Amino acid sequence: MESSGPNSLAVRTENVCRHYQMGHALVRAVDGISIDIRTGDFVALLGASGSGKSSLLNLVAGLDRPSSGAVIVHGENLAALSREKLAKYRLHAVGMVFQSFNLIPSMSLLENVELPMRFAEVDRRERSTLARQSLERVGLSGRLSHRPMELSGGEQQRASLARALINRPKLLLADEPTGNLDSRTGTEIMDLIRSFNQSLGMTVLLVTHEQALAEKYAGRMLHLADGRLIDDVPINAMPNDAVRNHDLPNISSAEAPAPRGETRGETQ
């Protein structure tokens, strides 16, 4: 397996499937996807609601296990890991940002950011220093003792980013990070993510249904529909190839806040 050097593979999925039973119906959330993502890449996963992009992200995040196939991150097959080792993987190898921020409401920002370090058994003093630095980096040094509900959506997402980066992961997984934000705040968050991608060499896998956002920040777009990969487009080949191949609606989502009920994006 390749090492984690600049041009090595960060993520590889081999014919990965995630099927589950819902009543009598078999839902094929992810249905045989094989992709390679190089270390330091900024990749966007695009698709409509139910296309399987979040399910794929959850498999890469180690939150879920594939029904078949392999998910290999930095040379380790996640499907073969025990629950304990998978938790360690989530703790040290990946950072996650969610659409709904997922900060714990009863904790202050500082405590929220410190939380992963509690599980990593980092010394109390050290983790306080690191959490402060992390919050400072996302511009929240003045809001350490505030609770999430006392902050704006953008501030909450920045805190969530600070938490995702606290254990210095090599892989950042962002599931619609701007979905609940207005366009200006969304741009701020995406700029931050890009800066981490560029300055820290962190691999970023972004789930979004906003074509424009993906085009602006990602180096590569993976289009999903019905759990399958239908197109793999490097940004420098855009827009002509993509339009030619899939007739994608070209919506400039930077202008308006993205609605949650997604109808945009790729339709098959």
Place this chain on the structure above:
Amino acid sequence: MKFYDVTDLAVRNLRESLFRNSLTTIGISVGVASLVAMLSLGIGLQQLASRRLQKSGLFDTVVATSRRDFRNFREQREEGLPPAESPALDEGARQKIEHLPGVVEAYPDIRFVTELRFDDKPHLTMVAGVPFSAKNNNDAFDGMQGGFFSSESVPEVILQKSFAEELLGKTPKPGADNTNIAELAKPLLGKELVMRYAERIAPASASPSKTGPGDGAAYSVVSRQQALKIVGVTDLDPDSMRGTARARVFLPLKLAQNLHVMQSELRDTSASGAPTYTSLSVRVGNPNQVPVVEDAIKKMGFSAFSIVDATRSMRQFFAVLDVFLAIFGSLALAVASIGIVNTLVMAILERRREIGIMKAVGASDADVRGLFFAEAGAMGLVGGAVGVTLGWVIGRLINFGTNIYLERQHFPPAQIWSMPLWLVLSAIAFSIVVSLLSGLYPAARAARLDPVQALRYE
């Protein structure tokens, strides 16, 4: 996760739903309180009974007699020197016995039947000498009217209730025991009683007998009388272990010795002519030492007997009683443990998303399980501590109430409640263990929660 972090997060979570968690904790407290109150009463009653039995002198006393006394019915079965060659039970022997390890004191038994005159009316009864140490050792003198002898050899007497009634010409109704001891004592305390007795006077020149012991040691008998002041009236029977031979009037032992009253059972078998004792009461510090002391006395050549330690069977009875009390007390704790399960399962439902977040950022199953365990344990600890305090208060109240009742019934106060440190610590530990057991299912359920499902939960 480190222990500090688990505890910190657990306490934080408990504070978040303070009202609900407080109610659950109160449930545990009530359970622990009932358990502690029941057991502390059981232990208290056991200690009270044990104390009473010990103070009765039944189980910490060895009675030593001379083997020269032919009336000793055990003599035939005992090994050792034949009666004729065994040593005399005199002052030297008494001192030796008193110096045996484990022995607190050894004093001669002096008791005799004699006539006492009160208001010029004669009354015949058994009189016994009481060692000054009985002031603190004999329960019967604890709650009596008046006071104990002012010194070791003053001409004072303490009367048993039934003799006091006889002096006043009262006849108690059979079966009814409702005499007011305070009223009974009032006309008697401070009054004088005249004791008529026979003084035994040893021969002027004591010479060793050539014909052997028990052969015609001579003494004279002189009729005497002694005025005695009534200082106390006891409700209980200080001489209860003597059965039919028990005395109803008590003199200071030193005074009784100084009077040289002729005792019916006395046989002066001393070869030297020095006075000997019929029997000695040997008081032992700890009832467990009774057999050892009894053996040591036998080795010295005397007969010795003691009553088998009846506290053993009493302890067994109380052990059974304690088990029953503990079972009843635990019922409330069992109900409380269902409350813990309920609270924690509710907490899982409420904090489903939070658990999902924790798992997403790297919490392992063990971390989540540990957190729920810690919450259950913390409720158990607080519930246990509050419960013990509550149990202490309940025990005190029951003790207080019982003593008011005892006082109304003219009984001395009694401590029927006891909460030793081991009970406090084990009640808290038990509460924690029960809480942790209750937390097993919720903790396992929380740990197995699927993070993807949990994060979807609103």
